[in-house]
Amino acid sequence: MTARILDGLALATSVRGQLAERAATLKSQGVTPCLAVILVGEDPASAVYVRNKVAACEKAGMRSIKDSYAADIDPAEVFARIAELNADPEVHGILVQLPLPGHFDEDAVLEAIDPSKDVDGFHAGNIGALMQGNPRFIPCTPYGVMKMLEAEKVNLKGAEAVIVGRSNIVGKPMAMLLLAQSCTVTVCHSQSRDLAFHTRRADILVAAVGRARMIRGDMIKPGATVIDVGINRLPDGKLCGDVDFESAREVAGRITPVPGGVGPMTITMLLANTLEAAERTLMEKTA
Ligand code: GUN
Numbered sequence: 515m516t517a518r519i520l521d522g523l524a525l526a527t528s529v530r531g532q533l534a535e536r537a538a539t540l541k542s543q544g545v546t547p548c549l550a551v552i553l554v555g556e557d558p559a560s561a562v563y564v565r566n567k568v569a570a571c572e573k574a575g576m577r578s579i580k581d582s583y584a585a586d587i588d589p590a591e592v593f594a595r596i597a598e599l600n601a602d603p604e605v606h607g608i609l610v611q612l613p614l615p616g617h618f619d620e621d622a623v624l625e626a627i628d629p630s631k632d633v634d635g636f637h638a639g640n641i642g643a644l645m646q647g648n649p650r651f652i653p654c655t656p657y658g659v660m661k662m663l664e665a666e667k668v669n670l671k672g673a674e675a676v677i678v679g680r681s682n683i684v685g686k687p688m689a690m691l692l693l694a695q696s697c698t699v700t701v702c703h704s705q706s707r708d709l710a711f712h713t714r715r716a717d718i719l720v721a722a723v724g725r726a727r728m729i730r731g732d733m734i735k736p737g738a739t740v741i742d743v744g745i746n747r748l749p750d751g752k753l754c755g756d757v758d759f760e761s762a763r764e765v766a767g768r769i770t771p772v773p774g775g776v777g778p779m780t781i782t783m784l785l786a787n788t789l790e791a792a793e794r795t796l797m798e799k800t801a
Contacts, residue, residue, distance in 0.1 A: 520771075536793070537789055548607070549576060549633065555614070563611060570782075574785050576789070586617075599631070606795060609633055644691075645690055654784045655688075659779070674718070675720070677699065678723050679720075679756075684743050685722050704723075726756070730762065741775075742755035742756055742757040742759075743755075
């Protein structure tokens with residue numbers, strides 16, 4: 515079997531077109547959706563992600579604000595800026611790019627963001643809402659994965675879903691979303707005893723560990739839907755996922771490529787969350 519390749523770029527382009535239309539409607543009602551992004555330090559990967567997020571906003575007709583700080587900035591300055599953005603009615607979404615330098619208390623920073631502007635969905639209140647099954651903002655990468663599964667009409671009810679990786683950004687919220695769709699969910703991690711035993715049972719396999727090509731074809735159930743969230747840089751500068759694409763595509767039923775799979779959907783869902791936040795403010799105004 516050769517897997518069907520899920521084109522995240524095509525889906526992202528189509529969804530972004532719809533978002534741009536919604537943004538234009540909001541603008542005509544006097545509200546320009548606006549995302550504020552805070553970047554601390556000089557991590558090159560973070561700088562690229564932030565640049566892409568800002569560019570995507572502009573392209574969809576949304577406003578963006580970017581604040582960059584040196585790695586040794588006093589956290590008090592960042593907290594003061596977050597408070598300012600929380601209070602600004604023209605800012606609808608606030609995102610602090612992670613990871614932060616070691617002298618920051620990352621959880622405290624995320625808690626400082628107004629939950630109604632937390633378009634990453636990382637505030638404890640928003641994570642709690644997601645766990646209760648009433649999400650207010652869904653973290654962007656797992657949200658993008660769910661959109662891809664939905665677009666493909668993947669049957670989730672009763673399916674065995676195995677997630678490799680337990681991060682707050684991907685693994686844990688991914689588990690909640692798949693559970694909400696009635697999957698039987700297993701979360702594997704670095705201490706899992708027999709990884710292949712679990713992955714071979716998966717109808718839906720989500721790889722989110724950040725280790726290049728660690729999921730090989732012989733670890734995949736024939737016909738499975740394989741979602742590769744990893745973005746790893748190889749010594750030759752090329753990008754690759756957590757899944758060994760060449761061997762996996764011979765076994766899987768569907769597979770997402772890297773690049774061009776989940777990546778484009780992540781930023782798309784950030785735009786969706788920002789737009790949603792802006793639409794809510796308008797609804798509150800007119801209520
Ligand atoms: N770092 C890696 N992924 C993310 C993300 O989705 N949001 C933020 N804020 N930082 C990240």
